[in-house]
Amino acid sequence: xxxxxxxxxxxxxxxxxxxxxxFAVKDVSFEAKSGEMxxxxxxxxxxxxxxxxxxxxxxxxxxxxxxxxxSDLWKLSSNDLADFRLNKIGFVFQDFHLFSRLTTVExxxxxxxxxxxxxxxxxxxxxxxxxxxxxxxxxELPPIKLSGGEQQRVAIARAIVSQPDLLVxxxxxxxxxxDTGRKIVEFIKQNVLNxxxxxxxxxxxxxxxEYADAIMKMEDGRLLDIERVKYEK
Amino acid sequence: xxxxxKLALKLLTNxxxxxxxxxxxxxxxxxxxxxxxxxxxxxLSRASSSIDNVGAQIWVLDPAVNNVxxxxxxxxxxxxxxxxxxxxxxxxxxYFGGALVKLRDGTYQGVTVIGLDDVTLYGRPNLIxxxxxxxxxxxxxxxxxxxxxxxxxxxxxxxxxEINDHRGKIVGIAKVSQSGLFGVPTLYTTYKRAITYIPxxxxxxxxxxxxxxxxxxxxxxxxxxxxxxxxxLTREQFTNKIANFYxxxxxLGINVLIMTVISFIVGLSISGQTFYTFxxxxxxxxxxxxxxxxxxxxxVAMILVQTTFTCLIGYGLGVxxxxxxIILAKLKMPDYAAQVTYINLSLAFVxxxxxxxxxxxxxxxxxxxxxxxxxxxx
Numbered sequence: 001x002x003x004x005x006x007x008x009x010x011x012x013x014x015x016x017x018x019x020x021x022x023f024a025v026k027d028v029s030f031e032a033k034s035g036e037m038x039x040x041x042x043x044x045x046x047x048x049x050x051x052x053x054x055x056x057x058x059x060x061x062x063x064x065x066x067x068x069x070x071s072d073l074w075k076l077s078s079n080d081l082a083d084f085r086l087n088k089i090g091f092v093f094q095d096f097h098l099f100s101r102l103t104t105v106e107x108x109x110x111x112x113x114x115x116x117x118x119x120x121x122x123x124x125x126x127x128x129x130x131x132x133x134x135x136x137x138x139x140e141l142p143p144i145k146l147s148g149g150e151q152q153r154v155a156i157a158r159a160i161v162s163q164p165d166l167l168v169x170x171x172x173x174x175x176x177x178x179d180t181g182r183k184i185v186e187f188i189k190q191n192v193l194n195x196x197x198x199x200x201x202x203x204x205x206x207x208x209x210e211y212a213d214a215i216m217k218m219e220d221g222r223l224l225d226i227e228r229v230k231y232e233k
Numbered sequence: 234x235x236x237x238x239k240l241a242l243k244l245l246t247n248x249x250x251x252x253x254x255x256x257x258x259x260x261x262x263x264x265x266x267x268x269x270x271x272x273x274x275x276x277l278s279r280a281s282s283s284i285d286n287v288g289a290q291i292w293v294l295d296p297a298v299n300n301v302x303x304x305x306x307x308x309x310x311x312x313x314x315x316x317x318x319x320x321x322x323x324x325x326x327x328y329f330g331g332a333l334v335k336l337r338d339g340t341y342q343g344v345t346v347i348g349l350d351d352v353t354l355y356g357r358p359n360l361i362x363x364x365x366x367x368x369x370x371x372x373x374x375x376x377x378x379x380x381x382x383x384x385x386x387x388x389x390x391x392x393x394x395e396i397n398d399h400r401g402k403i404v405g406i407a408k409v410s411q412s413g414l415f416g417v418p419t420l421y422t423t424y425k426r427a428i429t430y431i432p433x434x435x436x437x438x439x440x441x442x443x444x445x446x447x448x449x450x451x452x453x454x455x456x457x458x459x460x461x462x463x464x465x466l467t468r469e470q471f472t473n474k475i476a477n478f479y480x481x482x483x484x485l486g487i488n489v490l491i492m493t494v495i496s497f498i499v500g501l502s503i504s505g506q507t508f509y510t511f512x513x514x515x516x517x518x519x520x521x522x523x524x525x526x527x528x529x530x531x532x533v534a535m536i537l538v539q540t541t542f543t544c545l546i547g548y549g550l551g552v553x554x555x556x557x558x559i560i561l562a563k564l565k566m567p568d569y570a571a572q573v574t575y576i577n578l579s580l581a582f583v584x585x586x587x588x589x590x591x592x593x594x595x596x597x598x599x600x601x602x603x604x605x606x607x608x609x610x611x
């Protein structure tokens with residue numbers, strides 16, 4: 001039986017009031033399943049990033065509910081919500097946002113350190129995850145010494161080091177060339193996705209569509225449709 | 234929390250340029266503040282050195298007198314009156330005056346001459362050479378071996394000199410706890426010899442020194458002296474009076490205060506601006522940390538750790554630097570008037586804490602304003 005990783009119901013987000021009110025996301029409901037890689041696609045300004053922010057507990061919706069593992073995300077207090085993000089959600093940002101003053105392995109260890117894990121233990125675990133993304137030999141280098149693709153893999157290692165059930169990636173290929181972008185997404189599909197984890201990717205890069213299990217199209221803040229596809233290696 | 238603190242410190246110290254600028258700013262500010270306050274403290278301490286060296290419990294003086302070196306001579310009856318007050322164990326006169334000593338090479342050197350009561354020698358210094366009773370010998374003087382000693386050509390026992398056309402002979406060498414402020418050597422002799430050798434006005438007694446039978450008698454003695462139109466001050470009160478004179482009536486205090494405030498503002502600006510730039514450069518990263526799951530309180534803690542660490546290191550370096558400079562200066566110039574006191578250090582620490590709080594406030598405000606959504610939105 002398929003497990004629902006995330007359920008969003010009636011999501012609305014608008015900016016401004018009265019006649020100036022503009023909907024960024026309008027009445028969007030959908031489900032994402034564990035073990036699937038779901039893309040949110042659409043042109044610029046279609047509300048993809050806003051929706052991603054709302055379902056990952058970063059931007060509060062004006063109305064609507066987000067359920068992850070039975071918890072209504074937006075009913076949690078701000079501290080509980082921060083804890084929820086730390087423990088259940090992994091983030092990969094478009095610009096990676098790695099700390100250039102820390103080594104690669106220290107960057108990966110950040111979520112564990114925030115979880116109050118002992119420093120040396122956190123570094124030990126972070127090294128394992130760097131090994132998973134194939135960068136064990138670059139653990140002590142600062143991120144600026146790495147290529148764009150390598151930095152992306154460090155960001156992925158950081159996002160999965162706390163073993164989240166939900167991984168959200170914002171335009172993961174935007175800063176990479178086509179070939180590297182495809183390799184990264186293929187890597188995520190093969191090594192990061194598992195039956196207990198759901199991955200949601202916001203992208204408009206159609207070169208990586210072939211790796212999607214489901215593609216959710218948006219336009220003008222509305223959900224047009226969700227197409228579930230079969231990925232073949 | 235240890236891991237988060239370590240993370241904060243790594244973020245700070247690995248940015249070597251910013252960290253060095255912050256440290257330099259705070260170190261420099263602390264250095265200036267401590268130097269200024271130490272110099273002032275040294276000056277105040279030297280200004281009242283005679284009070285410490287003489288060691289009397291109560292000093293009777295004209296109310297217009299603001300420091301030991303500019304005493305207003307009092308008539309003899311003040312001494313007699315003081316001796317008659319109930320609770321007075323003993324009261325003795327003391328003379329403070331300036332004179333020119335003609336050295337063997339024919340040059341003149343200004344000196345401070347202290348005339349001790351001929352009977353009791355009350356207020357006498359500790360000798361490191363010679364015998365105190367030799368002060369009664371003909372032309373006997375005791376020289377103080379302090380930073381100014383070499384200005385008298387390093388005299389020995391038996392050395393002779395000329396003072397106002399009188400012969401003087403060194404019969405003892407003394408050590409005192411504090412040198413004077415004005416950089417002149419000090420000679421002790423008997424009261425009578427002092428007023429004989431040094432031209433003076435009708436009245437000759439600079440101060441009357443009183444020792445009370447018990448500390449409970451002090452207020453009564455002060456009251457009785459006040460009735461006579463004079464002032465009787467305890468050692469601490471006289472020291473404070475001198476300090477207040479230098480602080481508020483010479484321009485010295487306000488100048489030091491202005492310099493200290495300027496140093497503080499320099500430190501505050503450098504630290505505040507550098508830390509603000511540091512936060513601005515890392516703002517997106519702090520936003521990313523928030524998105525990942527860091528709580529506002531944890532980010533505040535990180536900033537507090539960073540500013541506290543920087544300020545403490547800067548404080549230590551600044552104090553170390555100031556102390557080293559003072560030690561080196563004293564090695565080269567023994568009469569250099571500066572002293573690092575706990576009060577100076579505490580005051581500088583308080584000012585550094587204010588710098589830390591200000592810098593933290595700037596950083597915290599900015600970091601708490603950043604929304605994780607801004608990171609997604611780019």
